[in-house]
Amino acid sequence: MTKSQIKRGDQLVLASHNQGKLAEFQALFAASGVVIKSAAAFDLPEPEENADSFEGNARIKALAAAQATGLPALADDSGFCVASLDGQPGIYSARWGGAHRDFSIAMRRVHDEMGAATDKRAAFVTVLCLAWPNGQTYFVEGRCDGQVAWPPQGENGHGYDPIFIPDGETRRFAEMTDAEKNAISHRGRALRQLMDIHVAPDA
Template sequence: MTRRLGSGSLVIATHNAGKLKEISALLEPHGVKCLSAGSLGLPEPAETGTTFVQNALIKARASAEASGLVALADDSGLSVDALDGRPGVYTADWAERQWFEGDPGRDWYMAIGKVEGMLQEKGADAPRSCAFHCVLALAWPDGEYAVYEGKAPGTLTWPPRGTMGFGYDPVFVPVGREQTFAELDPAEKHAISHRADAFKKLVAEQFG
């Protein structure tokens, strides 16, 4: 039997206010008060793993050890079958601007174009199947942990469509839909997303 989280405070291993808000809303009905690693002044560990599970655990364990509280981290990304699972854990890195480009933010259109360019090099018959992945890792200060994996399968389209998503959403068409994630109503997207799939598993085991 997996250890139960229960009510109380939980550190979300992120410095992103948007992600904290999203996760807090999902856990609030279960009596969980979420704090961000950023608000506690916790450092961001280097994500040196080669899988989503490894990176999620690195972040969760670092926050749990530094805060003395249970911590939750997620790691997510896109894997493209014809590209041998890339960009995978490097999904965000493919959108990273270089220092000489002047803007330290992410250029997602550049990343989308890189994926499309690599697919074009494979030829017109290259499969366009792909999936978004999300791994949620819970870590307790004493070293115990639990992992939940979510997946949203789909295909890549070109050119990009829609304005309501972010990242690779404008080129991702989920299975069973004709619209991209960026064309879907946000509530509909969140209901079928890879993160929603992982959270359903976490809630079922931790609070079910």
């Protein structure tokens, strides 16, 4: 099967209503000339994420957006996976923040459930799904290992960024500039894989 490619000037729907995530993807795609529009720009409802894996949830979101708009769509399903919590919150990372997805609540829950655990290892994992209106889907995965740090620090980023220090760093994601974070983040790593395959070389 010939791989489908996105070209400079093409529109790509980001299957998310999360403004922090939209800004992150727009920055990552900036040099490619691909125009990123959010699901909110098309008034798309948020589909129920009822799969039991990052891949499954990313596929649900990407296909729904692609078929609703007639445009290629990109979805990510990401999670914060803590070793001492057996990989939780994982696919439930946003839901740990309650009905309003308040990550100050989610971070506090991670801290409380870790208790006196000496194993601070954690990782951000993301799976990207690129979907086309004809139902074709493509997946890539990115991972960034590090450790949990408490208390939260930093004003940048979003989600669990204020309590995560990536390996090789002394700062939390939330203390880095967007460019610094994107160079090593799970999402940046996954997106570079995807762009190598599915964004036309002249884009």
